Amino acid sequence: MSVFNKKALKASKTADAKPKNHTILVVDDEPSNVMILEQLLQKEHQVLTAHDGRAALDLLKELPEPQRVHLIITDQRMPRMSGLDFLREAKHIVPQAKRIILTGYTDFEVVVQAINQEQVFRFMMKPFDRNELREAVSSALEAYRAGMQPDRGIGYIVGQHPKLLHAMEMVNKVADADSPVLVLGETGTGKELVGRALYEHSSRCSKPYVVLHCSALPETLFESELFGHKRGAFTGATSDRLGRIAQADGGTLFIDEVAEIPMVVQAKLLRFLQFGEFQRVGSDRVESVDVRVISATHQNIPQMIEAGTFRRDLYYRLNVVEINLPPLRERKSDIPILAEYFLKKHWKRRGEGRLASDTLKILESYDFPGNVRELSHIIERCCLLSESAVIGPNLLPPAVLVAYGKSLSGVETTTIEEAAEKQAIHFETLNNEVLKRVREEARQRAADEVEKQFLAILMEENAQNVSAAAREADMQRSYLHRLLSKHGFKTS
Structure with a gap:
């Protein structure tokens, strides 16, 4: 039997004298840690607690509105299920919730990898400092608000390159229509931002905006996540559950990485797009809803159609309007604008900061395989590590500096090992003082x-x-x- 804080669950259904700002789920197998976190957070936030990952998943499933959980704080080392395994499953239930993980030294590399893969918003080493935890919670909730309530207007899609401006012109033209839109672009180009811009500029903006992240779903859960299920429909279906389509009734459903949907579920999604009707898993009743569908992918769907892994008729239904987002390497003139935007965003608590001219030069030479998202992460990293108001190139990630060295030397490498072997040669093309600082500060x-x-x-x-x-x-x-x-x- 799963154990969780029923008192906290009950409290979420009743009105407090003073409304709480956000709902935070705390998961830790050590009661003393749970008590400390609860005491730190409950003054300003509604706090739910569970003592292991399985109990926390049960709690999320039993909440009347699981999407209202804004932040999850979990320990990594727990019985039955690790913190990261729990967060991967919780993402299917509360995809918008931000995630903070508490970890010890032995889990350090695993957690850093999870952050790089965007599974975790932030990690904190145990024992944690209370003030640092409060700051981490504040940052996570600020990021949640920024994601759920973007600015009116599309000013948060930054750039002036003609290819980007053409995409934004398409957003303005079709935002208020009900037609399906397919947003195409590489990972990190801002496809979900475009989805939100379409929603924010539509007549449906006061209705729900629901996101389905297909890349995070195991194949067996697609149908249930999309259409919902009835109690007893399959092992583990302990109660009726609304799917994302029903949750979005009257509003907009954004399907991220739509090309990941299995063929058997594609046929049912096609029927919904044609007739606005669907059936929950385990139910014979046909239900109808009014939902606009916006989908996105980084994959080449026409090639998938030829390979027999994506339905041609579904592609035409999804692709009534197509919006293409250029990769950052094709709009390098926007890098200074974006860098300044992210610098202001990530430098809030430390006064005015700026990028040294050498730093900007190196950034402009980089191809950014992770696109705008990668640039944002690099600037955030520099802001965190910088000890002065001027961000020098020594704070840039080694991969960026190596790429810059290659671009000057003309040396091509085909493997990570080869790149590492020639790294010293590449660095010699940088200013000697910059190289010296890179080595000394990295060592320190x-x-x-x-x-x-x-x-x-x-x-x-x-x-x-x-x-x-x-x-x-x-x-x-x-x-x-x-x-x-x-x-x-x-x-x-």
């Missing part, structure tokens, strides 16, 4: 990170007792105090 950051992680483990193993930790590490207590202060550890 790596040493500092190892030192901080060592201290965290040392203090945790000694119950935060400085004297005991100093004895175990065979160092003077005063020296350990200085190290702890240097890295921001609280000591009594």
